[in-house]
Amino acid sequence: GDSVTQMEGPVTLSEEAFLTINCTYTATGYPSLFWYVQYPGEGLQLLLKATKADDKGSNKGFEATYRKETTSFHLEKGSVQVSDSAVYFCALSDRAANFGNEKLTFGTGTRLTIIP
Amino acid sequence: KAGVTQTPRYLIKTRGQQVTLSCSPISGHRSVSWYQQTPGQGLQFLFEYFSETQRNKGNFPGRFSGRQFSNSRSEMNVSTLELGDSALYLCASSFRGLGEKLFFGSGTQLSVL
Numbered sequence: 001g002d003s004v005t006q007m008e009g010p011v012t013l014s015e016e017a018f019l020t021i022n023c024t025y026t027a028t029g030y031p032s033l034f035w036y037v038q039y040p041g042e043g044l045q046l047l048l049k050a051t052k053a054d055d056k057g058s059n060k061g062f063e064a065t066y067r068k069e070t071t072s073f074h075l076e077k078g079s080v081q082v083s084d085s086a087v088y089f090c091a092l093s094d095r096a097a098n099f100g101n102e103k104l105t106f107g108t109g110t111r112l113t114i115i116p
Numbered sequence: 117k118a119g120v121t122q123t124p125r126y127l128i129k130t131r132g133q134q135v136t137l138s139c140s141p142i143s144g145h146r147s148v149s150w151y152q153q154t155p156g157q158g159l160q161f162l163f164e165y166f167s168e169t170q171r172n173k174g175n176f177p178g179r180f181s182g183r184q185f186s187n188s189r190s191e192m193n194v195s196t197l198e199l200g201d202s203a204l205y206l207c208a209s210s211f212r213g214l215g216e217k218l219f220f221g222s223g224t225q226l227s228v229l
Binding site for chain 2: 032042043044045046049051089091093101102103104105106107108109
């Protein structure tokens, strides 16, 4: 079945550092890929998405490129801020692999802490 | 506009009981999906309802069920509660389904004693 493997956390970085959170996936169809973020005390919210190979999703300075050849969707940001401290979830939505039954599959989440 | 509202915020139940959780989606959203979040298993998809019909389903036992009303509000029911059902239950809504931007509620924290 579908699966998402996400970089283990927690990750601690200094402000203005470069961020990469790795995400790889297994899917037999043509999934859509997402990054969701959960800020402290808030609900999950969509950070960015990509729906086909080579698409790049971007939002709030974060980027991720849908790489079909490496089945990856790594999250990057050039210069992190304290306000980026949160838990980040990689996810995929795949209808074709499940005979029309679409599921949303999440990674385990990566807790990111940015120190000033 | 109002976000996704889940009630109650917290629940404490004992093994063997049943529980009903409620989710009010954003106005105009017809898709409501439910998720279980635990420290051990992470976020897992339960099911999705669209226009009062269950459209997609995850890999949970039949003790977990749901329904959606004509105003798109949804309820999730768990019967014969087990200790392992203790979790944060999240619901999310969108206009058309799982492949687009989902808006999540703050969740219901269920503790089974």
